[in-house]
Amino acid sequence: MSPVEIAGHALARMIDISAVQAQHGRVDVEELAGHALAGDFVAAHVLPSWLPVLRPLLDGSNTNAGSPVGFPSGGSATPVKVTEARWLLDAGVQEMDVVMNVGLVRSGELAAATRDVAAVLEAVDGRVPVKVILEVGLLDESQLRDAARAAVDAGAASLKTGTGWQPRPTTPEHVRVIREIAGAGREIKASGGIRSLAQIHTLLDAGATRFGINTAYAVRLVAQAGEATP
Numbered sequence: 001m002s003p004v005e006i007a008g009h010a011l012a013r014m015i016d017i018s019a020v021q022a023q024h025g026r027v028d029v030e031e032l033a034g035h036a037l038a039g040d041f042v043a044a045h046v047l048p049s050w051l052p053v054l055r056p057l058l059d060g061s062n063t064n065a066g067s068p069v070g071f072p073s074g075g076s077a078t079p080v081k082v083t084e085a086r087w088l089l090d091a092g093v094q095e096m097d098v099v100m101n102v103g104l105v106r107s108g109e110l111a112a113a114t115r116d117v118a119a120v121l122e123a124v125d126g127r128v129p130v131k132v133i134l135e136v137g138l139l140d141e142s143q144l145r146d147a148a149r150a151a152v153d154a155g156a157a158s159l160k161t162g163t164g165w166q167p168r169p170t171t172p173e174h175v176r177v178i179r180e181i182a183g184a185g186r187e188i189k190a191s192g193g194i195r196s197l198a199q200i201h202t203l204l205d206a207g208a209t210r211f212g213i214n215t216a217y218a219v220r221l222v223a224q225a226g227e228a229t230p
């Protein structure tokens with residue numbers, strides 16, 4: 001493998017690609033799987049109802065099939081989130097995201113926000129990795145600190161910045177704040193509005209360890225990373 005291929009491939013192994021917008025349908029899911037296999041991306045995510053379509057398409061590959069809980073608002077009742085998590089496990093999910101209840105965080109009801117996430121983590125019981133989405137674009141810095149603390153208190157091993165459904169992109173400052181609270185041992189996945197290699201480098205410097213990027217941009221950025229290598 002040439003250095004060019006290694007650089008692009010190393011980046012692909014840090015990127016989750018996704019088709020998780022409301023308009024995404026069967027063709028998008030099939031295209032997602034094709035790109036995941038061709039690029040050897042670390043994971044590919046679809047909305048829950050599409051997981052039974054995606055999962056067999058990725059069988060035998062190095063790409064995990066992922067799907068979110070309580071997506072995109074986080075506002076589902078806790079028992080609904082727990083049921084959705086169990087349903088995803090039964091459907092063969094290999095990685096899961098759960099959206100924190102943003103409204104609870106913004107209301108300062110942090111114990112309730114923590115319990116909500118903890119209930120999902122307890123239902124999953126370590127069977128697959130779970131990332132807790134904080135939806136940073138809807139939080140000021142103080143609320144972001146609260147959300148990150150709630151995720152850590154709930155037992156999260158991995159924190160994710162955004163759903164990609166909010167217009168404000170994830171910034172290095174968001175990641176720095178989360179890293180400060182999450183400590184060194186936890187994964188931080190930066191996602192939402194990542195469109196350039198320069199952005200990826202500043203997010204890496206800030207403490208991100210993984211990225212969530214929609215498929216078209218992810219494929220483009222991995223190709224650029226390959227080209228950028230001497």
Ligand SMILES: O=C[C@H](O)COP(=O)(O)O
Pocket residue numbers: 017018019020162163164165191192193194212213214217
């Ligand atoms: O991982 C979450 C989203 O898929 C990111 O979407 P985006 O790159 O369009 O913001």
